[in-house]
Amino acid sequence: MAERGAHLTAASAHEDQPSIFEVVAQDSLMSALRPALQHAVKVLSDSNPERWGWLWRGFDEAFALLELLLQHHFLSRHGGSFAENFYGLKRVSVDDGRSHGLSAGLRLRSLCLLVVAPYVGAKLGRLVGRLREEQDYAIHPPSSLRGRLCRAALAMYPFAALAWEAWVLAQQIGYLLGKAQHHSPLLRMACVRLVRMTTQDWQQDSSVRKSSSLSLWLSTGLSVGVFFLQFLEWWHSPENQESLRSLTALPPPPPPLHLDLGLDSPPAMLPALRTLCPLCRKVRANEAALSTSGFVFCYRCAHAYLKAHQRCPITGYPSHTRHLVKLYAKEER
Template sequence: MAEHGAHLTTASVVDDQPSIFEVVAQEGLMTAVRPALQHVVKVLAESNPAHYGFFWRWFDEIFTLLDLLLQQHYLSKTSASFSENFYGLKRIVMGDTHRLQRLASAGLPKKQFWKSIIFLVLLPYLKVKLEKLVSSLREEDEYSIHPPSVSRWKQFYRAFLAAYPFVNMAWEGWFLVQQLRYILGKSKQHSPLLNLAGVQLSRLTVQDIQALAHQSTESSMTQQPAKSVNEKIKAALKKALGGVALSLSTGLSVGVFFLQFLEWWYSSENQETIKSLTALPIPPPPVHLDYNSDSPLLPKMKTVCPLCRKTRVNDTALATSGYVFCYRCVFNYVRSHQACPITGYPTEVQHLIKLYSPEN
């Protein structure tokens, strides 16, 4: 029992295997970076929807592209992802008898490199998209009015929604079992994705650190002369991509130290304190959107839907702006545009609020 307890906090000196705390911490790094950046983009989009709404609507794709550049740079230069290199780790090929002779600066072999890119960048993107799809299907299934006859498509996605929690539980359980095997010394990888990529994690050696420092110095002091226009263009593109990746990695390295502050700042306890200190009267609606003005966005009568220009049916308000529409009109608009039809504020389907009149 004492040997297993020692394995939890220390690694083997022979193979420099990192502890479970190191590998879990490096996994949590990129997990914390994404919501922090997403919150920054959301604040910008809400402050100026016309200029920054694009970044909010396409946040997943933009983040995936930046993540691809970042991970490609680190995997080719340090044989590790950004978070793994941040914690002084590298990826080595499983079963490679010469892994102690291969330096981190040499990069991963081509096969392991592309597998790592897929599991580090593409798989998280697909997982996020799948979770959003499941969430939207659940909201549509809960809030939409179902006809008496249900189509086969409705039956299929209802079965999909019913099976998804069990599939997700099996997925998370797979990772948990792998981590337990890693803690008990039964496996060389703490994650099944590393096993699928054909790599395992190891600590950086003194030779790795010296080679990485020498590589950084050499790349900044030496430049290869281009012999043709095509080579000049390729060199310029490579240098630009390297600069973008380096700038992004430096920015993320600095931003990591502010994640704990952001987590505290937006915690529920702190937000309640801020609300109590900044409790002010609710401002009136903008003059140009007042019902008594001549704005073309709003109808003259308050009982008319601004979208279909007919008497509202099944009144529904948007929590982000306060304007009232027909449920069917605003549901279809928000699902397509992710914005309020009047103000342009970023809006999701869950912001729809059903209004009940005294007659109902």
């Protein structure tokens, strides 16, 4: 099995074609960049809504504009998208092969499929979510034209999404087996394929980077920024937060010690049942908690004890009647 897997991995290296691991890795780079950057913008918006609230409200448009400038720069100068160039890949025409760079038409088509298609997909997902909320809360009557259109769109969307995912999976399987030139339907629509950069490409790319300080700053800054944003996404992921909570979870502290055992009125002891008042030993009535210690008593018992002794009946902590907090529980019927 291992030899078979190695054969499949090595087979994709024919004619400098990247392996399935390289192309999937560059796809996941941009898919991880968006949620990480979105979380950073949300933190800024929550910390200063007046200054950064507009950025959170128009995040889709701002991210699309940023990605448009980024992808246009890398397609024009390096012959591939930012993620593809990051992994040492470039785009070539399916018809012309490696000897020719991308024409203006292919760059425009690639730019639309890299930026416009994800933007439309994100907007479509938000629209479907809003339609589901409208249907759940019955905002529009079911008999109205809008209600019928909403039901039809919600019924068709899962099948369309499933068909798209099946197409992507079929393309990746065909690419893995060496039966397809593209691992993604978007590359097929763009009429380009991915190849590894040659030594000449690396030398030319290095000369371009050295001749342009902006390109050098952009490439270095984006490499560091991508690492930081991926780390930020991992840090705030539910799995990591759950592991952090399990690591930082501490056992509950022991009950506080009695402080004033030498007084003429010793502190009360806790009853066996939690529903009983420690002072009157009866089921608590008109419950009240003492904020200095957290124990719960009958309000009348605690109020009288605090007026007489000015301390918690259990712990001996100095307390006053103003430290009593009334508890209002839902009455059982």
